[in-house]
Amino acid sequence: MDNQMSFIEKQFPVSKVSKESYKERKANNGQTLTGLGKWWGRKPLILVRAAILGCLMPCSDNPKADMDIFLKILSMDNDGLIDRKQKSLSAKELYEIAQGNKHFRQFLNEWFEVDGAKVKIRNGQDKNDIEMRLFKTLGYDDKLKYCVRPEQLETLRKDSWNAINHHLGTSAKSLNELVEQLSMQRYGRLITVGDCFSGGGSIPFEAARIGAKAYGSDLNPIAGLLTWANIHILGSNDDEVIEMKSFQEKIFNSVNAEMSKLGIEHNENGDRALSYLYCVEAKCPECGIKVPLAPSWLIGKGTKTVAILSKNGNRYDISIKMAASSKEMQIASEGTITSKGLVCPNCSMTTPISILRGDRVDQNSNTVSGLRQWEKSDFDFLEDDIYNERLYAIKYETKDGQRYYRAPNERDLANELNVKQIVSENIVSWQEQGLVPSMAIESGYNTDQVIRERGWTHWNHLFNARQLLIGKTLLSAVEKEKNTKNKVVGLLGINKCVDWNSKLCIWNAGIGNEKLQNTFTTQALNTLFNYGCRSSAAIDTTWFYAINQNQTYKNSLVEITDARDVNTISDFWITDPPYADAVNYHELSEYFLAWDKRLLQEIFPQWYTDSKRILAVKGDNHFSHTMIDIYSNLTNHMPDDGMQVVMFTHSDPAVWAQLALIMWKSGLRVTAAWNIATETESGGLKDGNYVKGTVLLVLRKQTGDDMAFLDEINADIRAEVRRQIASMLELENKEEPNFTDPDFVLAAYAASLKVLTSYKTIEDLDLDYELNLAINNPAQSSIVKIIEAAKKIAYDCVIPLEFESYLWKDLSNAEKFYIKGLESEKHGNYQISTYQEFARGFNIGGYGQMMASEKANTARLKTPVEMAGRTISEVPDFENSLLRTVFMGIYTGIKEDENPSRALGYIKNELPNYWDKRDMIKQLLSFIKDTKDIDNMTPHWEQSATMADLLHSLVTNDSI
Template sequence: MISFIEKQFPVSKISKESYKERKANNGQTLTGLGKWWGRKPLVLVRATILGCLMPASDNPKRDIDIFLKIMSMDHKGLELRKEKSFSASEMYEIANKNTKLQPHIDEWFDLTEGKVTLTRGVDKKEVELKVFNTLGYDEKLRKCIRPEQLKNLDDQTWDEINHHLGTSADNLQDLMKQLSMKRYGKNVVIGDCFCGGGSIPFEAARMGCDTYAGDLNPVAGLLTWAGINILGADEKKLTEIKRYQEDIFDKVDKEITKLGIEHNEKGERAVSYLYCVEAHCPECSKKVPLSPSWVIGKGTKTVAKLVENDNGYDLLVKMNASSIEMKEAEKTGTVGKGGVLCPSCGKSTPISSLRKDRKDNNGNTTYGLRQWEKSEVDFRVDDIYTERLYAIKYEKNDGKRYYRHPNLRDLENEKKAKQIVVENIVAWQKQGLVPSMEIEMGIKTIEVMRNRGWTHWHHLFNARQLLSIGKFVEAIDQQEDKQLRVVGLLGLNKCVDWNSRLCRWHPGVGNEKSEQTFYNQAFNTLMNFGNRSLLGLKTSWFYDINSYLTNKDNAIIKLSDAREVSNNCHFWITDPPYADAINYHELSEFFLAWDKKLLLQTFPEWYTDSKRILAVKGDDHFSQSMIDIYSNLTKHMDDDGMQVVMFTHSDPAVWAQLALIMWKSGLKVTAAWNIATETESGGLKDGNYVKGTVLLVLRKQTEDSMAYLDEINGDIKAGVKEQIESMQTLDDKEDPNFSDPDYVLAAYAASLKVLTSYKKIGELDLDYELDLAINNPDNSQVVKIIENAKRIAYDCIIPNNLDHYLWKDLTHAERFYIKGLEGEKHGNYQISTYQEYARGFSISSYGELMANEKANTARLKTPTEFAMRTVSDNPDFEKSILRIILAAIHIAIKEDGIPEKGLFHIKNQAIDYWGSRDMIKQLLLFIKDTKDIENMPHWAESAAMADVLYVLVDNDHI
C-alpha cells in the first residue's frame, strides 16, 4: 500500500505551521518540561505520522484535501482555529485593499470623526469571518491557535474524512486506530531510537499510536517519559502535582528563610545577586572587577560605578542614572574582545596571557589556571581569578524592587552562605544532595576547565546556588510517588539551568533578570553572572502542565543503544545526530550530575551516565555507526513498514552520504520533502541560522535486482521530470505549496528512488562510494548523479511567461536573480531559497545582489537600490543584459522619469541590441509584473518604469 507521504506532502503549509510553533518559544507544549536541544515541531511530527498511515488513493487532489482537513489546515479548519479577533480598524484596512470587500465598506463601517467603528446593527462575527477568509495563509495564522490546540473538528469535516477513507471516526485518536486496523490489523507502533526531547514519541502517543522511545541519554529518557506520562496525567493527578510543587517550594522557602541569608536588615527579600570575576592587572597590579558592561538595568536606569581605591575598585550601584551615566557604564566595561582593559593604567591584556597559558615543547597549549579540587566551592584568594558580589536586587514589603551595592549585612549573609556550604559539601556530596561528579574532558567541557579551572560539575555553581538547589534535592528525595518524583526532577533541572555561574545577567527594559545557562549549545563562562534567590527561582520551579490524552499505557521508554534495539515497529521516525551534531552527551552531564541519586531511585532499571563512548559523533566512525543503527532498525520493521529520517538539508555530497548509508542499511528511498522553518540566528552560528528539515521517506529493500549506471541514467532523467510534473499539476497556482527548492529536493529524491530501488549497481562499490562522498565528493558517482538531477530539475522549473529558448541564453547569475524575484512575487523571502538557487545555478557569491539576507525577510535589490554600483563579486551578472536593463530603469527614474534616457542606455550598452530585443522585452515584462503585488511595494516605481520601457522597445524600429 502506497502512503500519502510517498506521493505528496503539503510542504508550504507545514513549514508555516512549524514556524508558528517554533516562534511560540515557552508556549510550546514540551519546552516547559525542560531543556533539550533541537526538538522537532510537534505539528511536523503529526503530519509525518499521518502521512505514513494515510493511504494514497487514485484521486491525489482529494487526498490532499482530506489530509489538510485532518490537520485542520484547510479553509474550515482555519476558521475553527481562529481565536484572536480583529479590531474595526484592522477589518477596514483589509477590506479597503480587497476588491471583493470594497463594495461593503459603507455598509459595514462608520468613519465618524476619523475613528473606524462598525456600523450599528452589523454582525461583527459575520463581517470578521468574511474578512478573515480573504487573507492568505500566513495572515490567517496570526489569528489562529496551533493545530494541536484545537479540541476537535466539526461533524461535517469528519463526515468528509470518513467518506474518503472508509472510516467512522469522530476524533484523531479514533481515526488513527481505524487506519491502523485497516492496514496492519492492530494499532500502529511508532518507534524513535533517538527520542531526545520526546517530540516524536509524545505526538505519536497523543495521536493514539503505540510508541517505542529509546535513547542513550537518561535526560532524554526523563523528558520523554514526562511528556507522555506527566502531560498525559488526568485532572485529579494534575491537581495533586500542583499541590506537590507548592509544598516542596514552601518547605525549601522556610528552610532558607530560617537561615536568614536572603533577607536584609529591614527584613526585605533578595530577588537577584550579581557577581563578577576579578583579576589583578599584570601591568599595574590593581585588582580589577571584570565585566563587559556596568549597566545593571536599562528600565530602572541602574548602573555600577567604578571608584578607584588603594588596592583596586569599589563598585557603587546607582539607580535612576542620567543618560550620560548610562552611556558611560555601557562603554567602561573592563573586558572585551581585546582581553582585560585596566581602567587605572589603560593597558590591555589578552585573556590567554592573564591565565598564563603557554605552549609546551610540542606546540600544544598548556592552560595556566589552577585546577580546582573536588571539595572546593570558591576561588582561592591567590588564584588568578576571584569572585565578587557587587549588586543585589531586593523586593520591599510593598512589592517594589530596587538595587543596591552590598553593605556589611549583605556581606555577612554572603559569608554565612559560603560557610554553611564549605562545612557541609563533603557530606552533601556523599548523600547525593549536590554533585560530586568529575567533568570529563570533551569538545564543550574543555571550556570550563580552560577558562576557570573547574574540574567537577558543582564548581559551576556558587555557594548560594548549591545551598538552595541542594534543598530541593533533599525535599524531592522524600517523595515516593513516581510521577511526583519526576515532576520534582523536572523542576530541579529547570532550577539548575536558570541558576548557575553560567547564567547571563539581562539588563533589558522590563526584563532585568538572569537568563538560562543553555541559551546556546555550549558552556559559556562569564565575567559577570546573575544568581537567583529562592524568590527568583519561583518561575523556574513552577511550570505549567497542560493535560492531554496520551496512549501512555502502550508507550515503552527505554535507555538503549540504537544498535541494540530489539522492539519491532511499523514506522521508525528518527531525527539522528548528523554532520555537525550537537554534543548531547557532554551538555546533558550538567543535569545528570544533579539527577544521579533521584534518577536511580525513580527508574531503578536505568543508568545515570551519558554513555559518551557509545554516542554517535560526527567523526571517522560516524558512517559505520549510522549503518549499524539503521540496519538494526530495518531488521525490526515489517516488510510493509516505513522509515522517515529527519535531517538538516545541506548539499548533494551530504545527500549522497545519507543515501549510501540508508542503501547499505537495506533501505530504499521512496520520497523526500523539505520543511523550512527559519528563525533568526541564535547560539553558536554567526549570521543567519536557517532551519530546514528534510524528511527522507524509506522502505525496506525487498528485491534482489541489479542494474548498470549507463542503463539507469535515462530512468533517472525520466523519474525527475515525472516527479516535478506531478507536483506542478497538483500545486495550487493561487496559493503555491511548492517553491523551487522543493522541486530540486524532489529531483534528488527521484534520482535516489531509481538508484536505491536496486540491490546493487554493477559498477558501484558502495563502501568506496561512501568514502568518496565524505572525503572526495567531486569524484563520487553518486554525488554526480544527484548534481545531474538538480540540473534536470532547473531545466524544468522555468519561470512563467519566459520562453524556454530565452531561458537557455541567460547566464547563471541572471537565472538566480529572475528565480529569486519570482519567489518574491509569491511571498517567499526565505534566505534558504536563495542559498538553494546559488547552489543550483553554481553562484559562489550573491551578496551584492541582495538588499537583505536575514531569515524570512531576504530579498533582492531593486534597480534603484543597485543604482550604478558595480557588482564586483559577480562579473557574469555585471556584464549581463539584465544588469543593463536594471541600470536603465534606475537612470530613467533618476533623470526626472524620462524613459527615453533609459532606452538610450540599453541601446548604447547592449552588444547586440536588435538581436536581443526579444530577451529585453521578456525581461522588462517580467519586472513589470511586480507592479501591484501587495508584498512588493518597493518595486512599484521600477515596475511602472519597466512597463514604459517595454512599450518604447516594442515600438522601436530601424
C-alpha cells in the first residue's frame, strides 16, 4: 500500500455519495441529528463519513479494486444495497420491472397472474426469489427507494469484511475496528478528526460514531450545545435513554399540571385550548377605522374554517365559521394586508406599510421607523401604539378528542387578561432570575428587521404573554434537575419549544395541516401580521423529540472558542466554513441564547454565553484575512502527514481563486476536489440556476520550498488537467456514470490549483495583490485566468461517450457546444445553467439563437426542424459548420415528403468535400438519431431523429 496518498486524493464515488446525501436530506425529520434542534445548514452524515474514510483509506496500485472496497465499506456496493433493502416491492411493481427488462419478459406468464389492473404472484412461485432477481437489475436510484440509509445498517456481511480486510491488511469486523486499525497502520494511534466550525455538529458526531476521536469547536455556544448533545446524548446507553425519556415526561406533566391549575387554557365547558390565533390591528389613515390585519382569513382548508370581518362602529368584529361555503372560503382568502400595504375593507384605500409605520429619512439618508421602541419589560403593544394586537380565534379540544374553532368569548378574554396580569406582575423578577429573555437585540443584517418592523428591542418582545409564561414554567422545572444529561435534554427541548412558539410562527391553513410552523422556516426573523400560539397542552410535539441512539467515541472534546485560538492537534481537519454570503449564525442563534443563558452557565460553567458577534467570520473586507488566520492555525495544529477537507458551495472561478489563495497563504496545497450534490428542494433551493453541490477541497501541508515562474507552470497545469480527467474517464462506469460535466470542470480547477499550490512561491506573483484582485477585480487576476483556462482544457477533454476522439478534435467550439448540450438533454438535464457553463467553457456568445427555450428548468436546444432555414447569425461558427449543413439536410428531407434521398442530395450539393467528411457526417447522424429512443426527448426530436436514422443508413451504404 502507498501510505503517502489517500483514496480521496485519487478518486471518489461522486454520484453514489450525492444520491445517498440527497436521500438523507429528503428524510427531513427522520435525519439522525435534526431532532435535537435547529441549526442552519448541517452537512449530510454520509458525506462526512465518506470524506473521513476517504482520507483514512490508503491507495493501492489497483484503483478499480480500491473503489470496489471503498463502496463495500460504505455499503454502496451491490451486496450492501441488498443488505440495506428493507421495503418490499409489490407484485405490480415487480411485474412492471420484468416487463421493462428484455431478459425477464419471458418469465411474465410463469411468475405473474394478471387480472385487469390487478397483479399477483402465481401460486408455487417464490416471491422473495423473484424480487431479489429483479431488484438486482435496478439502477442505483431505484434501488435506494427500497433501502435504509448506510448509517442505519448495523453491520456489513461476512463476505464484505473478508474482502475489505484482505485488501487493506486489516482484521476488522466493524466500522469502528476498521477505523482503529487503519489509524494504527498510518499514525500508530487512533486518529483525531477536528472541526473548528462545528455548527450543528455533523462532522464531530460522525467522526465519533465511526470510532475516531472527535474534536469539535465553534465560536457559538448554541453550536457547542448541539455538538456536545450529538455525541453525549445520542451516544447514551439504554438505561440513560430510558431515564432521559422519563425526565421529558416528568417535566411535561408538571408544566401541564401547573397551567391547568391556573385555569388559563380551559373554557367554560372544560375544553382545553390547543392553539390561539392573533392578528395585528392598525387604524386606516384614510378613514380612521381600526382594521385587523392578516394576509388571509382562512383558518383551515380541511375544516373549511374562516374568520369573517363585520364592521361595528369604528372597528371590526371577527366571527369564526366552520364548514364555510366555497364563496365564503374565496372571500376569506383575500386578506387586509398585501405586499402593497394595508387594504382597508371600509374605504378600499391602500396604505403602504412605511406610511402606516410613519417611517422617515434622517440626515444620513437612513430610513428611521416611526414605531415606538419597546421597553425591556414590555410584552404587548400599548393602547396608543400604531400597532395593537388581538386574539381572534382559538382551537379547542373536547374531553373526547373532538376539535373545533371559535372566536374568543368573555371567558376566553378573561383568561387572556389573567395571563397578561401574571406576566405583568412577574416579568421584571423573571428577567432578573434569567427565567425569560432580557437580552437586548443587537443591530445586524437579520436582527434589524424586527426592530424596524415592530419596534422590538429585546428578545422577549418576540414572544407574547402566553409564550413567555410557558417558556418560564419549562425553564423553572428543568432548572431543578441535577443530572447533567437530563438538563441538556431539557435545554434542547426548551429551544425546540421556543422555535415552534413565538410571534414569528406562521399559521398554516393547509388541508390536513391546520397548525403552526416554526420560527425558522427560513434563515431570517420575519415579522408576521397574524400568527399562531401553542397552549402548554400542544407543546408535546416539540418538547418530546427522538433520541436516535448511536454508539459514539466518548473521549471526544467539544469546546466553544474562536477558530484562531484552537490548540488541539487533529490528524484530519474536516471543515465547512462560513463563506462570504453565509447565514448570519451569530445573529440568528441569539434567539435561542436569550433563553439559554442561565442553564448554559449552570451546565457548562467553563463556557461563555455570548454569541461573540464581533469575532464571527463575516463576508466583509476582513473575510479573507480572518480565513487565512484560521487556516494557518489549523495547519499549525496538524501533523506533517495530516490532511484537510474544506467543504464549500461555489462554482465561480473567482471564488475558487480566493479560496485557493487563502489556503495557499495558510501553508496548504490542494491535492483533489470533488463535487457532491447535497441540496434538496427543502433546503430552501429551487431548481434552476442555484448551487446545489458541495465541493470537497482536499489539502495537505506545503512541505517544499520550490519556486517557479508563472509562464513555466502553464504547461504543467495543462498536463495535470488532462491527466486528472483521463484518470476519471478511465474509472467511469458507462451504465451508471459517476461524474457529470461539472465534476470534470471542478477536477480541472483542482488540477490547476494542485500545480499552483505545490510551489512555495511563484516568482512573478504577489499573493496578497492576487487575493485583492480575485476579490475586487477578478478579470485582472492571473489565478482566475489560470482557472478559467483549465476549464477550457477540461471541456476539450470531456468527449461524449458515443464520439470518436479523433473526430471530436475536428469540431468547431460551436459544434462542441451543441453536442454537449444535446448529450446533457439525453440525460434529462434541462437547466439553463448547464448551457451557460458550456457557453463559457467553449467560449460561445449569442447562443440564444440555438435555443428553443432558455427558461430555468425547461432549457433546451432547437431541433433541425425548429431551426429550419433561419440564419444563426449570432454564432457564425455554427452557421458555417458541418453540423448546420447536416441539420439543413435533415430539415430539407422532412420538408420534401419525408424523403431521406433529398436530405442526402442537399448535403452533397452543399459539400464539395463530402467524401472527406463522410465519417464525421455518419458520427453526427449517429449521435442525433439516438434521441428518438429517449423518452424525455421523443416529443420534440422524433421527426428529426427518424430522418437522421434514415439518412445515416443512406450515408453508411453510399458508395463512390
